Amino acid sequence: MFALIDCNNFYASCERLxxxxxxxxxxxxxxxxDGCVISxxxxxxxxxxxxxxxxxxxxxxxxxxxIQVFSSNYALYGDISSRVMATLSTFCPDMExxxxxxxxxxxxxxxxxxxxxxxGKQIRYKVxxxxxxxxxxxxxxxxxxxxxxxxIAKKFPDKTGNVYCxxxxxxxxxxxxxxxxxxxxxxxxxxxxQLKKLNVNTAYDFTLLEDAWVKKNMSIVGLRLLHELKGxxxxxxxxxxxxxxxxxxxxxEKNYTTFDMIRERVVTFAVTCAEKLRRQQSCxxxxxxxxxxxxxxxxxxxxxxxxxxxxxxxTNSNIELCKFATFALEKIxxxxxxxxxxxxIVMNITPVMEQQIHLFGNSNSRHKKLMEAVDGINKDIGxxxxxxxxxxxxxxxKMKQEKLSPRYSTRISEAIKVKA
DNA sequence: TCTGGGGTCCTAGGACCC
DNA sequence: TCTGGGGTCCTAGGACCC
Numbered sequence: 315m316f317a318l319i320d321c322n323n324f325y326a327s328c329e330r331l332x333x334x335x336x337x338x339x340x341x342x343x344x345x346x347x348d349g350c351v352i353s354x355x356x357x358x359x360x361x362x363x364x365x366x367x368x369x370x371x372x373x374x375x376x377x378x379x380x381i382q383v384f385s386s387n388y389a390l391y392g393d394i395s396s397r398v399m400a401t402l403s404t405f406c407p408d409m410e411x412x413x414x415x416x417x418x419x420x421x422x423x424x425x426x427x428x429x430x431x432x433x434g435k436q437i438r439y440k441v442x443x444x445x446x447x448x449x450x451x452x453x454x455x456x457x458x459x460x461x462x463x464x465x466i467a468k469k470f471p472d473k474t475g476n477v478y479c480x481x482x483x484x485x486x487x488x489x490x491x492x493x494x495x496x497x498x499x500x501x502x503x504x505x506x507x508q509l510k511k512l513n514v515n516t517a518y519d520f521t522l523l524e525d526a527w528v529k530k531n532m533s534i535v536g537l538r539l540l541h542e543l544k545g546x547x548x549x550x551x552x553x554x555x556x557x558x559x560x561x562x563x564x565x566x567e568k569n570y571t572t573f574d575m576i577r578e579r580v581v582t583f584a585v586t587c588a589e590k591l592r593r594q595q596s597c598x599x600x601x602x603x604x605x606x607x608x609x610x611x612x613x614x615x616x617x618x619x620x621x622x623x624x625x626x627x628x629t630n631s632n633i634e635l636c637k638f639a640t641f642a643l644e645k646i647x648x649x650x651x652x653x654x655x656x657x658x659i660v661m662n663i664t665p666v667m668e669q670q671i672h673l674f675g676n677s678n679s680r681h682k683k684l685m686e687a688v689d690g691i692n693k694d695i696g697x698x699x700x701x702x703x704x705x706x707x708x709x710x711x712k713m714k715q716e717k718l719s720p721r722y723s724t725r726i727s728e729a730i731k732v733k734a
Numbered sequence: 735t736c737t738g739g740g741g742t743c744c745t746a747g748g749a750c751c752c
Numbered sequence: 753t754c755t756g757g758g759g760t761c762c763t764a765g766g767a768c769c770c
Contacts, residue, residue, distance in 0.1 A: 345738035352738070370736040386738085413770045502768050533744055535768075561740055568735090610737055657739090714736090 324415035325353035434477035458542035563657025584639035597628035598660035
């Protein structure tokens, strides 16, 4: 049996941890730049705030309904996530951290000796006790059905106590008849539309389709899903792997209109990519830079370009990646546009130890020691103290984050103070 | 005025090989 | 009128996830 444990309204729950007065109030969390809603408490969902709602459009509703609004605080969410995962890992040696707020556990052979629903209750109890985060737990014979079980656990807290187990064919069929086809894990908006045209409305309807049709229209991925919903096991836990692509992209807080302004951002993005590469001990062989104007302003001239370059040698050096990123930006930058977003993506990633060495023109070997020193200093005395001159030395954070909560759990200076 | 960021996998079709 | 057979590799684009 597989379990899927999913934190309830994770970001909103994190904000509530240190501000108990928020517990019964509607809470929403905004994306970078305070752009749109990316997490909602149940109360906010009930008030009709949709996922992805642009903050400026809903500002009056936030005010009218006394909705508590927060900027994204990833230092906080990341730290709380790792605490939740640490607690989960005590229940079972086979675990896959699926996202910041979800994990699969594989309970092989447990169901003969243990009552899984009891284990589910214990998971909920311990995670709440250790971290304060409420979770929902779904059990089923495979990952896709565990996702379904989790949805039921979350949707019917009064009946299930946020723990649900699909352990019979009757329960499986009942669950699938309840679940809308578009809410199935792996069926997105496109396929949902296509399926509904064929009068396939529930997950159960989907299981009645022919293998051949599903394979043809939804590829092998859809076919695996079909078999899992029927109760077979096709997907196993996945082991953490190094990233194949690494991206650092941002929207700007305002329009950028000069080459130098954008170059400073692109260089900083390249440095961040280099840091991420070094963290997983790999190098990039390909680099892409893109820029574009504000797509929501059709009244302004639009421009969007990217430039992909094969690097002459694999590298994870700040200095070298900056040089290449600047070169790429020069290729695509045009005067006369108001740019709103840019990004650097590194691809074709290979492990440091498995590099193709060239006879001439390799990455500067002295950068390795230099980067180690830079990473060490930045780790010891705070992020990004040592920068390249091409980066903005005065600015550490250019994102709009007007409602940012303290980093309660990762900065001693921002920890909660208790009066004696 | 304002609208996020970061990933993965699969397939068809083109280019190429002998 | 008719024009072989069997492969691999790469890429863009589309689908999906959180």
